[in-house]
Amino acid sequence: MLSIVRGGPRILLLKGNEAAMKSLVSSKFRCTEHTLEGAFDSAGEGQSVILFRGGPRGDDRRFLMAAAAADEILALFLNSGYEAWPLSVRIMPRLLFFRVFGEKERVIGQIARDYSAERGRLRSVLRVARKGSIAVCFTAKPLNRSLSIADMMDEVLHVEGVSFEKLLNSLRSRALWYFSEGLENRQWNELEIRIYDSWGRYLDHYERLRAVLESLEAGMILGEGWGKDYAHILMAVKIYRLRLFTFLPAQTIKEILMGLEYGADGSRLVDFDLFSGKEKISWGGIGGKSKTRGDRGSIGTDLRAQLFSQLFPEDRKHLEEWERRILRRRTGEGRTDPSERK
Incomplete structure (x- = not known):
């Protein structure tokens, strides 16, 4: 799937007995x-970032990140003893993250234009919010993970006069249309991926591929199933194929x-x-981007390292486990080239 818009953490600015408030929340x-x-x-949707006014400033200023919504924290203060009551509460603009490409x-x-939004800069989200202010922040990174400040674009839109829930639902209903506005020729690519494996571990490789596509939020799988290809006349080869609808270039x-074709030890x-319509996409033009600019194996190894650097740590771990399992199953089978199409 593809996440295009989601909520961000709530930022609270509190004044009062910092030690008592911090102890209570913790x-x-x-x-x-x-x-x-x-x-x-580190903060994700549904979490809160708390800043205590009157504390140290500069690099020593610390923020408390709580795995709770802002209303849960405020309810906790309201129901607590007087000592932990904040003297004042200021709420920074609500945050929405929108992915663009x-x-x-x-x-x-x-x-x-559609929401009569006021343009601002990323630092403006730390200003005290006007009533009902919502900051829409933009990133090119997938939204299925925590986002760092470095991942965010400097441009921010401040929207007023609409509730957070209404704006979120409205943007979600239009998200795919807005996202497509940024694409070259405003078109998505429909591609076909064919999996060949002379050891017959098609579904292992399908699961590896699906995990990567989901981690990168690279598009949507529209269909999949078994098929045949003909490496030579009258010689049918079993394949597993899937149709991918993606905003990324072929x-x-x-x-x-190619990064998924090779293991950590360089083995195939x-x-x-990959096909776009009837056209097979060649790897020949990719060599110029490789550090080694060598043969297919060295290019694939470089692309594997590049791919793994973009994945969640848990996804990298799962892929490495799949690789080890696949190689263990090959022990004693004799063949060494998965592209051997029988």
Whole structure:
């Protein structure tokens, strides 16, 4: 699937007995202390970032990240003893994250016009919010993970006069249309991926591929199933194929596939072919991007390292486990080339 818009953490600015407030929140919710950038990097949707007014400033200023919604924290204070009551509470703008790809200004400009939004900069989300203010932040990164400040674009839209829930639902209903506005020619690519494996571990490689596509949020799988290809006249080869609907160029998908073809030791695990319509996408033009600029194996090894650097740590771990399992199953089978099409 593809996530295009989601909510962000709530930022609270509290004044009062910092030690008592911090102790109370930490006793009820899972909390960690961070710098501002660290808190922003770690906080996800439904969590809160708390800043205590009157504390140290500069690099020593610490933010408390709590795994709880803002209303849960405020209810906790309201029901607590007087000592932990905040003297004042200021709420920063609500945050929404929107993913863009390609021509970002076309997307941001259209959203700004549709919602009569005021343009601002990323640092403006730390200003005290006007009533009902919502900050829409933009990133090119997938939204299925925590986002760092470095992942965010500097452009921010401030929307007023609409509730957070209504704006979120409205953007979600239009998200795919807005996202497509930024694409070259405003078109998605429908590609076919064919899996060849002379050891017959098709579904292992399918699961590896699906895990990567989901981790990168690279598009949507529209269909899949078994089929046949003909490496030579009258010689049928069993394949597993899937149709991918993606906003990424075909060459980028080819690089992902080549990175999945090779294991950590450089061994060939599988053969992926990529088609756009009837045209087979070749790996020949990819060599210029490789550090080694060598043969297919060295290019694939480089692309594997590039791919793994973009994945969640848990996804990298699962892929490595799949690789080891695949190689163990080959022990004693004799064949060494998965592209051997029988």
